[in-house]
Amino acid sequence: MTTRDRVRALVEHKRFQHFIIWVIVVNAVTLGLETSPVVLREVGGLLHAADRVMLYIFTAEVALRLYAYGPRFFRDPWNVFDFLIVGISLVPASGPFSVLRALRILRALRLISAxxxxxxxxxxxxxxxxxxxxxxxxxxxxxxxxxxxxxxxxxxxxxxxxxxxxxxxxxxxxxxxxxxxxxxxxxxxxxxxxxxxxxxxxxxxxxxxxxxxxxxxxxxxxxxxxxxxxxxxxxxxxxxxxxxxxxxxxxxxxxxxxxxxxxxxxxxx
The missing domain is CATH 1.10.287.70 (Helix Hairpins)
Structure with missing residues (x-):
């Protein structure tokens, strides 16, 4: 079995998919908590750190699937949807792109494909x-x-x-x-x-x-x-x-x- 086959078996495993679903749900909850000024004052730093960690997880997952399927990755519309959602999240949300911070909640839409x-x-x-x-x-x-x-x-x-x-x-x-x-x-x-x-x-x-x-x-x-x-x-x-x-x-x-x-x-x- 080649390395690509092992990676494909990993991303298609039910436990891996369930893990990603739970990460999406937790990320949606943390993004909702960030809208509360009280919560931001108390645990704002923790929420931002958790958001970055979950973004790394999503990026690694998409990268693994891209490596596992190769060019066939973009033939599935749901894969393209996930790729765009994660790509938007990776754009620096500062300066003229600060409006993109509000688009981070789009990651919750990945539940549709998951x-x-x-x-x-x-x-x-x-x-x-x-x-x-x-x-x-x-x-x-x-x-x-x-x-x-x-x-x-x-x-x-x-x-x-x-x-x-x-x-x-x-x-x-x-x-x-x-x-x-x-x-x-x-x-x-x-x-x-x-x-x-x-x-x-x-x-x-x-x-x-x-x-x-x-x-x-x-x-x-x-x-x-x-x-x-x-x-x-x-x-x-x-x-x-x-x-x-x-x-x-x-x-x-x-x-x-x-x-x-x-x-x-x-x-x-």
Whole structure:
């Protein structure tokens, strides 16, 4: 076994992966504690030292994986994600780059790549992006049409909510989320009693129909990801079974040859 094989076995070992997960969790906690002035006054130096140690651990882990996989390291998007997160953390956070200190918390996002369950969830969300983009465009079109109508209908009645197109767009977005829309509707209905028809139809279309389509697309993406993972696992199992069967068959053939040779030797004797 070569050195690269040993390093690959190390980074793929479950105990090593669990260790990295715990380091990520502890690092996220320490970064959260650094936001407290009281904690910084008491143990600020210890927190900064622990942060540097954990950054060294992350750097060493990425370096080991880079050595273990070679150029194949960058073929996995999750490896590239980890590489970028650690790379941002290594940029000196002083002078013009002091804003990057706030980006250290991005290391907590490495839990996504370290925990398989989280990785599957994010993969499902990414798989649903094309469908979500189409539904988002449809939702935007519906809100825009409703905003133009509402501005023309209610701008004189309630200018603080429907005075211009931008204000109306924000009001309709707020209405879509269900936030305080009855107060807005009652204010308009005080002068336009039939305004409830507009609000009810708009909420039914935007909230109950279009937003539920988002959920349907996300669920579909999650199911596709799970199906793909199961298919990949079945293919891997089939390949392992085929290798095992080939090995057993080779051993049986070798055993048959040995038996045949023994028979020939006995016949000669």
């Amino acid at each position: 925990v398989p369950a989280m990785r599957r969830v994010v993969s499902g969300l990414l798989a649903a992006v094309p469908g979500m983009a189409s539904i988002g465009a449809l939702l935007g079109l519906i809100i825009y049409v409703a905003a133009v109508m509402a501005t023309k209908l209610f701008s004189g009645i309630s200018p603080q909510y429907f005075g211009d197109l931008g204000t109306t767009l924000f009001t309709l977005f707020q209405t879509m989320t269900g936030e305080a829309w009855p107060d807005i509707a009652r204010e308009v209905m005080a002068q336009a009693p039939f305004a409830w028809i507009f609000f009810v139809i708009y909420i039914l279309i935007s909230s109950f129909a279009v937003l539920n389509l988002f959920i349907a697309v996300i669920v579909s993406g999650m199911e596709k990801t799970v199906t793909d993972d199961l298919a990949e696992a079945e293919e891997q199992h089939a390949a392992d079974q085929a290798r095992s069967d080939a090995l057993i068959l080779a051993e049986v053939r070798a055993l048959r040859r040995e038996i045949a040779e023994l028979k020939e030797q006995r016949e000669r004797a």
